[in-house]
Amino acid sequence: MIEFRNVSKRYDGSFAVDDLSFTVAEGAIGVLIGTSGSGKSTALRMVNRLIDPSSGTIHLSGTTVEQLPPVKLRRRIGYVIQSVGLFPHWTVERNIGTVPHLLGWPKAKIRDRVAQLLDLLRLDANAVRHKYPHQLSGGQQQRVGVARALAADPDVLLMDEPFGALDPITRTALQDEIAFIHQQTKKTILLVTHDIEEALKLGDTIALLDRGKLVQAGTPRDLLTAPANDFVRDFFGGANLGLRLLEIETAATVMRPEKRIDGERNEAEAIPASMSLHRALSLMVARGVDRLPVVDDKGAPQGTLHLADLAKR
Ligand code: ADP
Ligand code: MG
Numbered sequence: 001m002i003e004f005r006n007v008s009k010r011y012d013g014s015f016a017v018d019d020l021s022f023t024v025a026e027g028a029i030g031v032l033i034g035t036s037g038s039g040k041s042t043a044l045r046m047v048n049r050l051i052d053p054s055s056g057t058i059h060l061s062g063t064t065v066e067q068l069p070p071v072k073l074r075r076r077i078g079y080v081i082q083s084v085g086l087f088p089h090w091t092v093e094r095n096i097g098t099v100p101h102l103l104g105w106p107k108a109k110i111r112d113r114v115a116q117l118l119d120l121l122r123l124d125a126n127a128v129r130h131k132y133p134h135q136l137s138g139g140q141q142q143r144v145g146v147a148r149a150l151a152a153d154p155d156v157l158l159m160d161e162p163f164g165a166l167d168p169i170t171r172t173a174l175q176d177e178i179a180f181i182h183q184q185t186k187k188t189i190l191l192v193t194h195d196i197e198e199a200l201k202l203g204d205t206i207a208l209l210d211r212g213k214l215v216q217a218g219t220p221r222d223l224l225t226a227p228a229n230d231f232v233r234d235f236f237g238g239a240n241l242g243l244r245l246l247e248i249e250t251a252a253t254v255m256r257p258e259k260r261i262d263g264e265r266n267e268a269e270a271i272p273a274s275m276s277l278h279r280a281l282s283l284m285v286a287r288g289v290d291r292l293p294v295v296d297d298k299g300a301p302q303g304t305l306h307l308a309d310l311a312k313r
Contacts, residue, residue, distance in 0.1 A: 001026045002047060002156060002190055007056035009042050009212075016042040018212035019056070024205060026061065027186040031203035033193055039212040040192040044158050047190060048077045061155065061188075075099055078149030078157040078187075082164045085145065086133040092118075092144050093129040099152040117147040120181060139170035143177070150181070159191045163198070175201055196236060200224075200248055208232060220248045246277040246310065253277075254310065255294045255303035270295040273302050281310055 002024040009017040017039040024030030032040040045051045047058055049070040058065045065073055086095050094101075096117055097110040105113070118125040121143040133141055142162060149157060159178075163171040175198060182189060182202075193199055199206050200220045207217040208231075216228040224245055227233040236244065252273035270293040271280055280292060290307040 001059070001061050002030065002188055003059040004043065004046075005057050005059065007043070007046060007053045007058060009039075009046065009051060010054040015039075015212045017046070017053075017209075020207075020209075020212075020214050022205075022207045022214060022217050024188055024190055026188055028204040029182060029189045029191060029202050031191050031193060031199040031206045032209060033196070033199045033206055034209035035194060037211075038209040040194075040209055041160055042212075043209070044160055044190060044192050047156070047158055048074050048079055075103065075152060076155050078151075078154040080142075080145050080149045080157070080159040080162045082161045086141060086148070088133055091130050091132060092136070095133070095144060096148045096151050098148060103152055113151060114147075117150060120150075120184070121147050121177065123147075137170075138166055139174065142166060142170075142174060146174075146178070146181070150185070150187075155188065157187050157189045159189065161192055161194070164193075164195075171198075178202060196244075197247075200236075200244060208235060224248070243278060246281060249277045251275050251277065251280050251292075251294045251305050252302070255305045256309070258304045259301040269293060270299070270301070271305070272297060277310055280305055281307075284310075 004020045004022045007017060007020045008015055020039075020043055022030070022032075032043055034040055042051060046053050047060070047065060049065055052066070060076075068076075087098075090098075093111070093114050096114045100110045100113060114129060115125045118129065123140060123143055128136065128140065128144075133144070136144065146162070162178075163174050166174065178189075179202060181187075191198075191202060203220055205217060206220060206223055208215045208223065210231060216223060216232045218226070223232060223236050224241060227236065250273060251271055254277065255273070269287070269289075271283065273294050273296055284290065284292060284307050292305045294302045294305055296302050
């Protein structure tokens with residue numbers, strides 16, 4: 001768990017972060033979002049004490065961060081930044097093994113851990129472990145950066161615009177990777193981004209900041225359907241509000257319980273209950289149908305999705 005309690009950071013009389021209270025539950029992904037200069041990075045960096053707050057406290061599963069010496073604290077917290085920060089003269093293997101090495105792990109254990117992490121990040125261990133950062137693509141470097149942050153199995157992962165410099169396709173792939181890793185490891189993650197789609201896709205809880213102040217915190221659905229004010233509405237909604245809602249909701253949430261369509265159910269055309277409404281809508285349009293059978297992950301009929309019900313939303 002990560003909890004900010006009335007946290008402020010002041011520079012020369014102006015607040016970079018102003019009385020922030022926000023909690024990321026154990027094992028959840030929290031997102032700090034806002035325009036440039038809204039205080040996201042400052043808030044994040046107070047968690048691993050790269051910056052100390054002017055007032056307020058930050059709690060990490062039972063302790064406050066100020067109770068832990070920064071070096072010890074940072075070994076419990078993985079940190080991924082946009083510019084990766086890999087050591088250029090170290091191989092991939094050595095980069096990933098940085099913290100385990102500092103912790104005095106035996107060489108064989110480090111080697112195994114590196115192989116395991118490269119596998120988790122879908123990098124070919126034999127092909128990349130002895131390479132240097134400049135020999136890798138931007139996406140591969142960022143994967144190595146994530147692997148390095150996870151190396152000593154930290155309790156918490158902090159990510160500051162980790163995919164900001166990547167092209168859209170690589171970025172989407174890495175977002176999927178983070179969702180997968182999160183599913184596998186159940187780490188508590190705090191992610192900073194200014195990308196709305198990224199926040200809605202990955203966040204269990206999202207905090208929208210503006211000029212250092214928390215404007216609203218809640219689930220993606222809260223922010224889209226119950227914005228606290230016009231600022232929130234404009235930030236998340238704009239012209240795309242309808243599409244974004246379809247993106248975060250799944251077929252399971254709106255299907256009708258009918259398990260056959262007028263007696264002529266075609267299983268080949270069924271969609272999984274976990275499919276986003278956005279994708280389901282695209283499929284309906286592409287196939288020229290107004291209903292789709294919905295099945296669970298074992299292929300058992302669950303219900304029927306109606307175009308009319310999507311349009312209502
Ligand atoms: P974000 O990550 O949301 O873009 P930052 O947390 O980096 O925002 O910065 C928030 C505000 O605090 C900005 O106005 C920035 O100029 C100011 N700020 C950040 N770091 C410092 C510093 N070391 N000294 C003075 N002002 C700072
Ligand atoms: Mg920043």
